[in-house]
Amino acid sequence: MKLSAGTSAQTDPAPGVEKRPDTVAASTSATIAARLDRLPASRTLWKIIALISLGGLFEYYDLFFTGYVAPGMAKSGLFSPDSLGVFASLAGIKVAGFGTFIFCTFAGLWVGVAFLSQLADRYGRRPVFTWSLVWYVCSTTIMAFQHTGELLNLWRFIAGVGFGVQLVTIDTYISELTPLALRGRAFSLNQFVSLGIVPVVALFAWLLVPTAPFGWDGWRWVVLIGSAGATVAWFLIRQVPESPRWLALHGRIKEADTITAGIERQVATETGRPLPPVHAEAPEEESVGRFREIFAAHYWRRTVMLSVFNMAQVIGFYGFAAWVPTLLIARGINITHSLQYSFIIAIANPFGPLVGTYFADYLERKTQIILGLAVMGVAMLGFAQATSPVVLITLGVVFTLAANIMSYAYHNYQAELYPTRIRARAVGFVYSWSRFAAAFAGLAVGYFLELGGALAVATFIAIAMVVGITVIGVFGPSTKGIALERINH
Numbered sequence: 001m002k003l004s005a006g007t008s009a010q011t012d013p014a015p016g017v018e019k020r021p022d023t024v025a026a027s028t029s030a031t032i033a034a035r036l037d038r039l040p041a042s043r044t045l046w047k048i049i050a051l052i053s054l055g056g057l058f059e060y061y062d063l064f065f066t067g068y069v070a071p072g073m074a075k076s077g078l079f080s081p082d083s084l085g086v087f088a089s090l091a092g093i094k095v096a097g098f099g100t101f102i103f104c105t106f107a108g109l110w111v112g113v114a115f116l117s118q119l120a121d122r123y124g125r126r127p128v129f130t131w132s133l134v135w136y137v138c139s140t141t142i143m144a145f146q147h148t149g150e151l152l153n154l155w156r157f158i159a160g161v162g163f164g165v166q167l168v169t170i171d172t173y174i175s176e177l178t179p180l181a182l183r184g185r186a187f188s189l190n191q192f193v194s195l196g197i198v199p200v201v202a203l204f205a206w207l208l209v210p211t212a213p214f215g216w217d218g219w220r221w222v223v224l225i226g227s228a229g230a231t232v233a234w235f236l237i238r239q240v241p242e243s244p245r246w247l248a249l250h251g252r253i254k255e256a257d258t259i260t261a262g263i264e265r266q267v268a269t270e271t272g273r274p275l276p277p278v279h280a281e282a283p284e285e286e287s288v289g290r291f292r293e294i295f296a297a298h299y300w301r302r303t304v305m306l307s308v309f310n311m312a313q314v315i316g317f318y319g320f321a322a323w324v325p326t327l328l329i330a331r332g333i334n335i336t337h338s339l340q341y342s343f344i345i346a347i348a349n350p351f352g353p354l355v356g357t358y359f360a361d362y363l364e365r366k367t368q369i370i371l372g373l374a375v376m377g378v379a380m381l382g383f384a385q386a387t388s389p390v391v392l393i394t395l396g397v398v399f400t401l402a403a404n405i406m407s408y409a410y411h412n413y414q415a416e417l418y419p420t421r422i423r424a425r426a427v428g429f430v431y432s433w434s435r436f437a438a439a440f441a442g443l444a445v446g447y448f449l450e451l452g453g454a455l456a457v458a459t460f461i462a463i464a465m466v467v468g469i470t471v472i473g474v475f476g477p478s479t480k481g482i483a484l485e486r487i488n489h
Contacts (some may be wrong), residue, residue, distance in 0.1 A: 029245065029249050032253075033248075034280040038276040038278055040271055044267055050189065051237050054193065056190060057197045057233065058226060063318070065223065068201060068339065071339070074097065080097070083150065099442050099446040102439070105442075106438035108159060108161045109439075110435035110436045111161045111164065118425040125176070125242060125424070129173060129240070130238060133166065133230055141223075143223065168428045168431055171414070176484070188357045202342055202346035202347075205339055206339040303426065307433045310434035311433045312437075313434065316373070316380065316468075319441055319457070319460070324345060325338045345393060356405050361480070363480070364479075365416070370469050373468045375401075375402035380395075381458045381462055383396060385458075415427055417479070
């Protein structure tokens, strides 16, 4: 059976799957959720999560090539005052040309996340997930052919608007399709697959950015490789079904039942064992979600807490990732060695989530986040003062491992804290603050780099980590081992 969003002819259940009632209406949104939550680990479930993660893979490719292609863009003269046009007013800040590129990246992401994430609540997870990837391919391809910093930044903004909504949809999608006992490991796998592209883009940048294959700037090749890969991924991820939780909550019970039953049959066949009994939680309120609900009595504290946290964490996460080649150059390392060291550090990216699979479902989510932030702050302060290449690379690897453990944990955490009817728009709202902060953090890092070098940047990041630790530690609820419906009932 192909897992698709449409309905299909209903067949007899596989051995071990209880027969469904003749009246499909008997399957309420609560029982659909419970049927998904009781499923054991299987090849079918991991395949669905891996396919969803392919979409996120190209957002990470795009976000991380931001830093790796910067030296090549600067070498091409794209960040000179004449080339930047309307953006030239920021030229007084050191590396401000690149700062405008980061600003436009995250400004576009903020617009997409803040204003388009509600589309996934209204029209479904699947269509928004797939078509946002098309937007990314088209706009990024056009960006690769620009010859002025002004138009480069404009198309960077447009690309950000399109794919900014995708990661929010992915978080929502995975939390709703994954069984209760696997939710932590599902997000670990998601981040492992997505971050697996980071060493690849770093390698491409190291090999291509200092050169001009066939007379064409190397950074343009790096951008187009991502667009080509995303086109292939688009055909693969069309196999992913719509979220049965979303379908059931919108009254499309028959479709939700068909998709859930298909997954159950495959899981039962693969495991060769009867599926566990269904224990339905109290059902979610079956109503159309409204944006204002994220500020209602039960959710406003979570909304404020996650908004502040997102502004803090992104200063560390992208403050290092997007600037690591430039920070290495500021430590006296030339452009070629900077890209080489950045590639070595980038290899660590997927291994943080891989390590996390050992404790993702056993250690409280907020604890994982806090420990990750703490290690990031300490490692960044050490990185700013180190001079030995070996020490710089080691601290960069430690920072990267901690950042990506923190990342998969908080992506899981924020999706758990809201009900299905408003999950995408709520996660989009709180996540948008990370994009908003990152847009200005790119300029701030350039300012602090000019003001006090790498140590000033490290101090800025460390203070942000303390803010993130405080809000999560004091105001964050516990979620480990609790069904989504119970967390939000």
